[in-house]
Amino acid sequence: QSLDAITNVAALVPILTFEGSITAPVQPEALVSGGTSLWLRESGRGRVIRISPRPDSEPQEVFRAGETYDGVEAREPLAMAWDASTSRLLLIDAGRTLFAVPDTDGATPVVLPLRDATEMRSIAALVVYLGNLYVLDPDGGEVWRYLPAGDGFDSERTGILGGQDLAGATGLAIDGEVFVLDGPVLRHFVQGREQTPMLQGIDEPPQSATGLVEDVLREVIYLADRGNSRIVAGNRDGTFLRQYRHPDFIDLRGVAIAPDGTALYALTGNGIASFTLLPAQ
Numbered sequence: 001q002s003l004d005a006i007t008n009v010a011a012l013v014p015i016l017t018f019e020g021s022i023t024a025p026v027q028p029e030a031l032v033s034g035g036t037s038l039w040l041r042e043s044g045r046g047r048v049i050r051i052s053p054r055p056d057s058e059p060q061e062v063f064r065a066g067e068t069y070d071g072v073e074a075r076e077p078l079a080m081a082w083d084a085s086t087s088r089l090l091l092i093d094a095g096r097t098l099f100a101v102p103d104t105d106g107a108t109p110v111v112l113p114l115r116d117a118t119e120m121r122s123i124a125a126l127v128v129y130l131g132n133l134y135v136l137d138p139d140g141g142e143v144w145r146y147l148p149a150g151d152g153f154d155s156e157r158t159g160i161l162g163g164q165d166l167a168g169a170t171g172l173a174i175d176g177e178v179f180v181l182d183g184p185v186l187r188h189f190v191q192g193r194e195q196t197p198m199l200q201g202i203d204e205p206p207q208s209a210t211g212l213v214e215d216v217l218r219e220v221i222y223l224a225d226r227g228n229s230r231i232v233a234g235n236r237d238g239t240f241l242r243q244y245r246h247p248d249f250i251d252l253r254g255v256a257i258a259p260d261g262t263a264l265y266a267l268t269g270n271g272i273a274s275f276t277l278l279p280a281q
Contacts, residue, residue: 003203004203004243005240005241005242005243006242006243006245007242007243007244007245008244008245008246009244009245009246009275011275011276012246012248012266012273012274012275013055013273013274013275014055014271014272014273015038015051015053015054015055015057015265015271015272015273015274016051016055016057016059016271016272017270017271018270018271019270021059022042022049022059023045024044025044025045026042026044027042027043027044028040028041028042028253028254028267028268028269029041029042029043029253029254030079030080030211030253030254030267031211031253031254031255031256031265031267031272032080032081032082032089032256033053033082033256033257033258033259033265034082034083034084034089034103034259035082035087035103035259036052036053036103037050037051037052037053037103038050038051038052038053038256038265038272039051039062039080039082039089039101040059040267040272041077041079041080041091043076045064045065046064046065046066046074046075046076046077047061047063047064047065047077048061048062048063048064048077048080048089048091048101049061049062050062050101050103051272053258053265053274060105062089062101062107062109063077063091063099063101063109065077065093065094069099069108069109069110069111070099070108070109070110070111071111072095072097072111073095074093074095074097074099074109075093075094075095075097076093076094077091077092077093077094078091078092078093078094078123078124079091079092079123079124079125079126079135079136080092080126081125081126081127081128081133082128083100083128083131083133084128084259085128085130085131085148086100086131087102087103088100088101088102088103089101089102089103090112090126090128090133091109091126092114092117092123092126092135096114096117096118096120096123097111097114097117098111098112098113098114098117098152098153099111099112100112112151112152112153113149113150113151113152113153113154114133114146114152114153114154115146115153115154115155115156115157116157120135120137120140120144120157121137121139121140122137122138122139122140123135123136123137124136124137124138124169124170124171124172125169125170125171125172125212126172127172127173127174129174129175129176131148132145132146132147132148133145133146133148133153134146134160134172134174135157136166136169136171136172136180137166138166138167138168138169138170139167141161141163141164141165141166141167142159142160142161142163142164142166143159143160143161143172143178143180144157144158144159144160145157145158145159145160160178160189160192161178161189161192162192164189164194166180166182168182168183169181169182169183170182170209170210170212171209171211171212171223172212173212173213173214173221175214175216175219175236177189177190177236178190179198179212179214179221179236181209181212181223183209184205184206184207184209185197185198185205186198186199186206186209186212186221186223186234188236188238195238196238197238198221198234198238199232199234199238199239199240200238200239200240201239201240202232202234202240202243203243204228206223206225206227206228206232207225207226207227207228208225208226208227209223209224209225209226209227210224210225210226210252210253210254211223211224211252211253211254211255211256211267212224212255213255213256213257214236214257215257215261217261218261219235219236219237220233220234220235220236220241221233221234221235221236222255222257222264223255224252224253224254224255224266224267225243225252226251226252226253228243229245229249229250229252230243230244230245230249230252231243231244231249231252231255231264231266232244244264244275246266246275248266248268248270248273249266249268250268251268251269251270252266252267252268253267253268253269254267255267258274261277262276262277263275263276263277264277
């Protein structure tokens with residue numbers, strides 16, 4: 001365990017169990033931490049659900065496919081990201097409409113402009129960094145950057161990778177450089193040039209990785225490795241750091257990090273739980 005840098009999570013705190021809390025069917029797809037809330041995207045009914053990280057909180061549905069918001073009929077949510085610069089959740093649906101949801105009780109989604117959204121071939125992930133919106137387009141082999149314009153992103157999009165083979169890409173992290181989760185490989189790009197593959201020194205490559213998030217302040221990247229029932233951590237320079245394990249990680253669907261970087265949230269097929277990271281981690 002020492003050589004493989006295994007950290008067995010001793011105190012996993014349940015945040016929410018789906019059964020009995022959220023109307024079925026619940027098919028969890030992704031989890032985002034932002035503001036005072038956790039945001040769950042699920043495909044069972046095409047919903048986004050706002051959850052307080054405090055245990056035993058009441059979840060609130062903030063988006064559902066088929067409902068009308070700001071005069072637009074919502075469709076299945078494809079990807080979402082927290083925009084810290086405006087304190088709101090951004091999400092794109094299957095109709096390529098960009099919605100914003102404030103982190104307040106009873107908030108209704110509003111439509112934001114996103115220029116030429118229908119021209120992107122696919123949408124797999126969103127990231128907001130320094131107010132800019134980044135969209136992972138695996139079929140187009142690109143990560144698109146939108147600069148903020150007005151109350152949305154009515155600006156020309158720019159490809160920042162110059163065209164790459166990203167056919168298996170599912171996750172994205174941005175901190176000025178670009179990290180793409182592409183199948184079992186975590187890829188790293190600097191100014192469009194691919195660097196050495198990440199997680200050097202790991203005992204076994206990830207299998208069925210299902211989530212990617214970065215603690216930008218500490219320069220640590222985390223991914224949920226569903227196939228190996230673990231959460232993996234690595235430095236942005238490419239070095240594997242450690243792996244977190246717990247019996248309840250058997251069906252990982254995603255991972256999120258608290259805004260202050262002190263805790264990770266693990267999304268499984270059954271619910272959401274958290275554990276504390278030591279300051280040195």
